[in-house]
Amino acid sequence: MKTFGKLLLVFVMFFSFAEAAKKYRIKLAMTWPSNFPVFGDAVENFKKYAEEMSDGRLNIRIDSANKHKSAFGVFDMVKSGQYDMGHSASYYWKGKVPNTLYFTTMPFGMTAEEQQAWFYYGDGMELMDKVYSEHNLYSFPGGNTGNQMGGWFQKEINSVDDLQGLKMRIPGFAGEVISKLGVNVTNIAPGELYTALDRGTIDALEWVGPSLDLRMGFHKVAPYYYTGWHEPATELQFLINRKFMDKLPADLQAILKNAMKLAAYDMHTQSNHDSGINWESMKKEFPNIQVKTFPAEVMNAIKKANDELLVEKAKEDPLAAQILKSQADYLNQIRPWTIMSDYSYIKSLGQ
Amino acid sequence: MKTFGKLLLVFVMFFSFAEAAKKYRIKLAMTWPSNFPVFGDAVENFKKYAEEMSDGRLNIRIDSANKHKSAFGVFDMVKSGQYDMGHSASYYWKGKVPNTLYFTTMPFGMTAEEQQAWFYYGDGMELMDKVYSEHNLYSFPGGNTGNQMGGWFQKEINSVDDLQGLKMRIPGFAGEVISKLGVNVTNIAPGELYTALDRGTIDALEWVGPSLDLRMGFHKVAPYYYTGWHEPATELQFLINRKFMDKLPADLQAILKNAMKLAAYDMHTQSNHDSGINWESMKKEFPNIQVKTFPAEVMNAIKKANDELLVEKAKEDPLAAQILKSQADYLNQIRPWTIMSDYSYIKSLGQ
Numbered sequence: 001m002k003t004f005g006k007l008l009l010v011f012v013m014f015f016s017f018a019e020a021a022k023k024y025r026i027k028l029a030m031t032w033p034s035n036f037p038v039f040g041d042a043v044e045n046f047k048k049y050a051e052e053m054s055d056g057r058l059n060i061r062i063d064s065a066n067k068h069k070s071a072f073g074v075f076d077m078v079k080s081g082q083y084d085m086g087h088s089a090s091y092y093w094k095g096k097v098p099n100t101l102y103f104t105t106m107p108f109g110m111t112a113e114e115q116q117a118w119f120y121y122g123d124g125m126e127l128m129d130k131v132y133s134e135h136n137l138y139s140f141p142g143g144n145t146g147n148q149m150g151g152w153f154q155k156e157i158n159s160v161d162d163l164q165g166l167k168m169r170i171p172g173f174a175g176e177v178i179s180k181l182g183v184n185v186t187n188i189a190p191g192e193l194y195t196a197l198d199r200g201t202i203d204a205l206e207w208v209g210p211s212l213d214l215r216m217g218f219h220k221v222a223p224y225y226y227t228g229w230h231e232p233a234t235e236l237q238f239l240i241n242r243k244f245m246d247k248l249p250a251d252l253q254a255i256l257k258n259a260m261k262l263a264a265y266d267m268h269t270q271s272n273h274d275s276g277i278n279w280e281s282m283k284k285e286f287p288n289i290q291v292k293t294f295p296a297e298v299m300n301a302i303k304k305a306n307d308e309l310l311v312e313k314a315k316e317d318p319l320a321a322q323i324l325k326s327q328a329d330y331l332n333q334i335r336p337w338t339i340m341s342d343y344s345y346i347k348s349l350g351q
Numbered sequence: 352m353k354t355f356g357k358l359l360l361v362f363v364m365f366f367s368f369a370e371a372a373k374k375y376r377i378k379l380a381m382t383w384p385s386n387f388p389v390f391g392d393a394v395e396n397f398k399k400y401a402e403e404m405s406d407g408r409l410n411i412r413i414d415s416a417n418k419h420k421s422a423f424g425v426f427d428m429v430k431s432g433q434y435d436m437g438h439s440a441s442y443y444w445k446g447k448v449p450n451t452l453y454f455t456t457m458p459f460g461m462t463a464e465e466q467q468a469w470f471y472y473g474d475g476m477e478l479m480d481k482v483y484s485e486h487n488l489y490s491f492p493g494g495n496t497g498n499q500m501g502g503w504f505q506k507e508i509n510s511v512d513d514l515q516g517l518k519m520r521i522p523g524f525a526g527e528v529i530s531k532l533g534v535n536v537t538n539i540a541p542g543e544l545y546t547a548l549d550r551g552t553i554d555a556l557e558w559v560g561p562s563l564d565l566r567m568g569f570h571k572v573a574p575y576y577y578t579g580w581h582e583p584a585t586e587l588q589f590l591i592n593r594k595f596m597d598k599l600p601a602d603l604q605a606i607l608k609n610a611m612k613l614a615a616y617d618m619h620t621q622s623n624h625d626s627g628i629n630w631e632s633m634k635k636e637f638p639n640i641q642v643k644t645f646p647a648e649v650m651n652a653i654k655k656a657n658d659e660l661l662v663e664k665a666k667e668d669p670l671a672a673q674i675l676k677s678q679a680d681y682l683n684q685i686r687p688w689t690i691m692s693d694y695s696y697i698k699s700l701g702q
Contacts, residue, residue: 020372254400299701335697
C-alpha cells in the first residue's frame with residue numbers, strides 16, 4: 001500500500017503538471033491586411049498580452065487577409081471552427097445576421113466613452129451575446145477608432161440641396177441614411193480612392209480620421225475635412241468560436257477575455273494619440289485644409305432620415321427594437337454627463 | 352547512468368511543477384475606507400482579474416484605511432515593504448516628493464482620454480517612473496474619475512470679485528491656485544462637509560462629480576453645480592514595491608501589470624456610467640439644480656494664476672520643468688483632435 005500510495009501521488013502530480021503545462025495553439029483570422037496600423041496593432045497587443053500572461057501556454061498565430069484571402073469570411077470561418085478566433089467589425093455581418101449592425105457604432109449615437117459604458121456597465125454585452133450565441137460565437141469589443149471624421153469633400157456643403165447628386169464613397173448603414181437625401185452613394189476599392197477623389201470620379205469620401213487618413217493622402221487632393229456624424233464610436237470586434245473557448249481551462253479563458261478587453265481599450269487610446277500626431281502633420285504640410293461641420297439644417301435632415309430608418313428596423317424584428325431602445329435610453333441617460341464634463345470644460349476654455 | 356538520468360528528469364519535473372505552483376500572497380493597502388464605491392471597485396476588479404488569470408497563484412489581500420489606519424501612509428508603507436502594493440493618488444505625496452504632483456491631473460490640463468494617451472503612448476509612464484524609481488516603487492495609473500465638477504456653490508460666481516473672501520473647501524494644488532484670487536481655502540473632514548455647506552460655515556466645496564457626490568447629499572443644500580477646471584482627469588494610482596515585483600516570475604509580473612491597467616480603464620468607464628445614473632437621479636429629486644460655468648473673465652483669471660504657479664514650479668526643479676513641458680506639448684498636439692472629434696460632434700447636435 002505504501003508503494004502504491006507513492007506511485008499514486010507521483011501519478012497525480014505528473015497529471016496536474018501535464019494539465020498545467022498543456023499548450024493551446026490559437027489560429028486567428030483578421031479582416032485587415034498585413035501590417036495594418038492601429039487595427040493590426042490591437043491584434044498584436046492582444047497576442048502579446050495573452051502569451052506573456054499564460055507563460056506561453058497560449059500560442060496565437062495571426063493570419064491577415066493576405067494569407068486567408070477572405071477578409072469578409074471571418075464570421076463564417078470562426079463559426080465553423082476553421083479559425084478559433086477572428087478580428088473584424090460587427091457591422092460587416094449585417095447582410096448575414098441583421099442585428100449584428102448595432103454593435104459597432106450608430107449614426108448620431110454614443111461616443112466611444114459612452115458606448116464603452118453601455119457595453120460593460122449597461123446592457124451592451126448581454127445584448128451582443130444574444131445575437132452571437134445563436135451562431136456558436138462569442139463577440140467582444142475589439143478596439144475603438146474614436147469619432148470618425150465625416151470625410152473629405154471637394155466643395156462646401158451649405159444646404160441640403162448641396163447633397164443632391166453628390167457622388168460619395170460612404171459604405172454601410174450611414175450610406176443608406178444619406179442616400180435618402182439624394183447622395184449618390186458609390187463603393188470603390190480602397191486602393192483606387194485617392195485617384196477617384198483627385199480626378200472627380202467622386203466628390204467626397206469618408207475613411208476613418210487622421211489616424212488612418214494620413215497615409216491615404218486625401219488631404220493632398222481635397223480641401224474640406226468635415227467633422228463626423230455617421231460613426232461616432234467605431235468599435236472593432238474579437239470573435240471566438242464558442243466550443244473552443246468553453247473547453248479551455250478557466251484561467252486561460254480569463255486571460256483571453258482580459259487580453260481582448262485591454263487591447264480594445266488600448267486601441268482607443270492609440271487612435272487618439274495617432275490622430276493628434278497625424279493631424280498636426282497634415283496641417284503642417286497643407287495649412288489650407290479647412291475643418292468644417294455641416295450646418296444645422298443639413299444635420300437635422302440627416303438625423304431625420306436616420307430616425308426614420310431606425311423606426312423601420314425596430315418594426316422588422318423585436319430583438320432589433322430591444323437593442324435600439326437600450327441604446328437610445330442609455331444615450332439619453334449618459335449624454336447630459338458628457339456635456340457637463342469634458343464638453344463644458346473644453347467650451348469654458350474658449351472653444 | 353540510466354537510473355540517474357531518470358531520477359534527474361523526475362527531479363527537474365518536480366522542480367518545475369513546484370515553481371509553477373508556487374503561491375504569492377500580496378498585501379495591498381488602499382487610501383480609501385471599506386466599501387468605498389468606484390475607487391474601491393477598481394481595487395476589487397484588479398484583485399479578481401489577477402487571481403483568476405493566475406489560477407490562484409496570486410492571492411491578494413486588500414486592507415482598507417479602516418484596517419491599517421494610515422490613509423496617507425500608503426506611499427511609505429509600500430516603499431518600506433510593510434505592504435507589497437497600494438492604491439491611492441499620486442498628488443497626495445507632493446509634500447514628500449514634490450514631482451509626484453504631476454501624475455494625477457492638472458488644472459486646465461488634459462482630459463482623461465488625452466492623459467491616457469500621454470501615459471501610454473507619450474512620455475507619461477517613463478517620466479512617472481523617473482520620479483518613483485528613486486523610492487523603490489513602481490507607479491501605474493489606477494483609475495480615472497473623469498472630469499471632476501467644479502463644485503457646489505451657494506451663490507453664483509459672475510465676476511472675479513465674487514471669489515473674494517469666498518470660503519471654499521478645495522484641497523491640493525487647485526486650492527493654491529484659487530487662493531491667489533482671494534478665495535479663503537479651508538479644509539474640513541469629509542464627514543462634516545454636508546453640515547458645513549448647509550449652515551454656511553463654507554460657501555462652496557468641490558468633491559468629485561455625480562458618481563460620488565450623490566451620496567454626500569450636497570445637491571440638497573446648494574443650488575449651483577459648477578463645471579470643472581481644476582481636475583479634468585483625476586487618475587488614481589497603483590503602487591508596487593519594486594523589490595517585490597522584480598522577484599516575481601515574468602508571467603505573474605505581466606498578469607499584475609495588465610490587471611492594474613485594465614482595472615484602471617474600467618474605473619473610468621464605471622465613473623462615466625455612475626455619473627450618468629446619479630446625475631439623472633439628482634435632477635429628478637431636485638429639478639432646480641442649475642449647472643453653471645464660470646464666465647470667461649473668471650476662467651481667464653484662474654488660468655493666469657495657474658500658469659504663474661507652474662512657471663515657479665518649473666524654475667524650482669529641472670525634472671518638474673521636463674514633466675510640465677512634456678504635458679504642455681502633448682496637450683497642444685492632441686487637443687485639436689479632441690475638438691474636431693467628440694467636441695465638434697456634440698456641438699453639431701445643437702449643444
